[in-house]
């Protein structure tokens with residue numbers, strides 16, 4: 001028998017927060033997930049749904065409020081899926097993220113003695129995103145634009161987004177107001193009708209350069225000149241305006257064809273002293289200010305003297321590799337997406353680095369081959385996707401035994417799982433530094449430093 005039934009009303013104490021930002025209360029050990037409730041609060045809830053081992057309830061009233069509760073400043077916080085924890089003060093967010101990393105390291109990694117430092121957060125945790133991908137659509141004949149609601153393709157219509165740039169706000173609301181006047185129809189996902197699908201705005205934080213990409217269904221775009229003129233009037237600092245054509249019935253944003261409508265083909269940015277060229281479709285870190293903190297930490301843990309060879313597995317466009325190349329003898333980067341490797345090579349050249357090598361392919365195959373060819377490393381850096389390191393890559397590390405491993409992670413659970421495997425194979429985790437790359441959301445990055453035990 002479940003301790004609660006659908007439509008029950010009860011008062012509960014909220015003890016935790018999930019990765020989606022929902023409060024968790026336990027009734028005789030049975031977890032109830034409550035959207036909008038915060039840890040430390042007594043709340044009255046209405047049970048919506050009960051499954052075998054957990055249920056969902058709606059928040060009706062807060063009987064005792066968390067001292068960390070704040071009023072979410074965003075007008076569409078309740079519907080938009082972009083942020084999950086604006087109702088938690090930034091201090092509370094950092095404490096939550098620190099606990100999340102610490103719990104994973106203790107419970108999953110079984111490493112209760114490893115120091116996990118307080119999260120490095122931002123001085124101003126707003127307006128940090130350098131890229132906005134804004135879907136356009138219609139609602140009862142009215143043009144809407146904003147971000148998707150959580151787990152849906154409905155657009156939460158808004159004129160401001162407090163985690164994107166002011167320029168993205170100006171372009172989003174300006175285009176929304178003038179679309180009808182220009183004779184451009186927003187795209188409709190269900191019917192595949194209309195022309196304008198997404199507007200993507202990117203800004204180089206260090207350079208101020210701004211790129212606006214209009215993703216259209218058809219290449220034929222008779223209103224493009226007028227659109228260019230208007231966008232430049234909304235934000236005179238724009239340096240390039242691009243059209244990308246995506247004729248497919250898909251929720252993938254970009255299509256294969258890209259044309260420059262006005263200005264430069266790329267924008268430039270810098271992380272630390274390293275320059276990057278960014279085109280409409282290239283991958284680039286979303287929060288460069290904190291990327292500098294995260295990769296600065298990776299560099300510190302790598303403790304390079306100038307004599308070391310470093311392997312950067314999962315290197316993307318080589319952000320970490322180029323950061324390390326400033327201090328290492330040689331850096332070898334491997335990444336599965338060939339386009340990203342092209343970007344990495346171009347960026348190495350742009351910065352005048354001659355001590356790097358990049359190869360496209362699965363890290364778990366390329367790195368064992370490098371070792372066979374005598375290309376070995378003193379320090380191995382990994383920055384895998386959310387699912388963590390490939391098992392075969394971990395086995396390669398344990399076989400080749402580089403003296404130092406620096407693990408950059410965007411998912412504390414898989415970080416902890418992989419640290420356990422490396423510990424069992426003879427490595428010792430010295431410390432872990434969490435870094436907040438995505439304020440107002442539940443995501444948290446962390447860097448771990450491991451040494452081979454002798």
Ligand code: SAH
Pocket residue numbers: 285313314315316317318319320334335336337340361362363364383384385390
């Ligand atoms: N360090 C990079 C980003 C890492 S994100 C940067 O700063 O830009 C993780 C990367 O791992 C992604 O670019 C993804 O394409 C890549 N990837 C995923 N599976 C991989 C695999 N098996 N081998 C190599 N790279 C992989």
